Amino acid sequence: MTTRMKSRLIYVMGPSGAGKDSLLGFARARLASGGVLFAHRYITREVDGGENHIALTDAEFEARSRLGLFALQWRSHALRYGIGVEIDQWLALGCTVVLNGSRAYVNEALARYPHMTVVHVNAAQHVLAARLASRARETPEQIAARLARRAPFEVPAGAALTHIDNSGRLEDAGLAFVETVQRVAAG
Numbered sequence: 001m002t003t004r005m006k007s008r009l010i011y012v013m014g015p016s017g018a019g020k021d022s023l024l025g026f027a028r029a030r031l032a033s034g035g036v037l038f039a040h041r042y043i044t045r046e047v048d049g050g051e052n053h054i055a056l057t058d059a060e061f062e063a064r065s066r067l068g069l070f071a072l073q074w075r076s077h078a079l080r081y082g083i084g085v086e087i088d089q090w091l092a093l094g095c096t097v098v099l100n101g102s103r104a105y106v107n108e109a110l111a112r113y114p115h116m117t118v119v120h121v122n123a124a125q126h127v128l129a130a131r132l133a134s135r136a137r138e139t140p141e142q143i144a145a146r147l148a149r150r151a152p153f154e155v156p157a158g159a160a161l162t163h164i165d166n167s168g169r170l171e172d173a174g175l176a177f178v179e180t181v182q183r184v185a186a187g
Contacts, residue, residue: 008096009087009113010184013103014121016077016146017131019166019173020100021052023121026174027098027181036185037090039099042070042082056080072112074105077146096185110159117160117184119177124167 012020028038041053044061056064061080065073070082087097101109106118123131125147132143155161162180166173 008094008184008187009091009116010096010098010119010181011101011106011109011113011116012098012119012121013101013106014166015103015123015128017128017135018121018123019131019170020121022170023164023166023174023177024098024100025052026170027178030174030178031181034182034185036096036098036181037087039083039087039090039097041100042084044080072099072101072105072109074102074108076102076104096181098181106155110156115160117162117180118155119162119164119180121164121166121173121177123165127167 012024014020024038027036042056042061042064043053044056044058045053047053047055058080061082064070064082069085071085071087073080073082075081081102083099083101087099090097103120110116110118129143129147132138132146133140138146164173164176164180
């Protein structure tokens with residue numbers, strides 16, 4: 001009898017300003033000793049104090065892509081994002097891996113990791129607008145355009161999906177996220 005082991009990959013996604021990085025930081029601080037690994041992203045954007053990522057130039061990103069060093073990669077808002085192939089080794093060792101993904105790329109990610117758990121983080125429209133404005137990366141017009149084009153997403157039938165509303169206190173959403181991660185880690 002063959003048993004199929006459920007993947008311990010948690011793919012966090014949601015609109016800009018939903019507080020994904022804050023939730024990841026909250027969970028990281030509480031799960032550091034629990035065998036949960038948080039994958040960093042490689043991004044063609046300078047480090048700005050918000051997200052903990054590895055900044056790459058376009059040429060560096062392209063070279064790594066050609067060498068097959070990304071398990072997942074996508075483009076969004078004129079930037080390139082990648083998740084390193086090290087996550088495959090972590091998963092093979094039985095670790096629980098959490099990553100910050102993209103709603104537009106979820107179907108491609110599910111094709112590679114069909115048993116991953118998808119966590120969709122969202123917040124009320126006015127909360128998203130305030131958070132985006134506080135980051136000071138975009139003009140008010142760019143923020144309005146970003147909010148107007150909020151991309152709908154479809155997760156294929158049968159995929160494990162959890163919704164987390166991060167409109168209120170970080171602790172409330174953070175505890176819900178930690179509980180989700182612990183449930184997946186328990187397998």
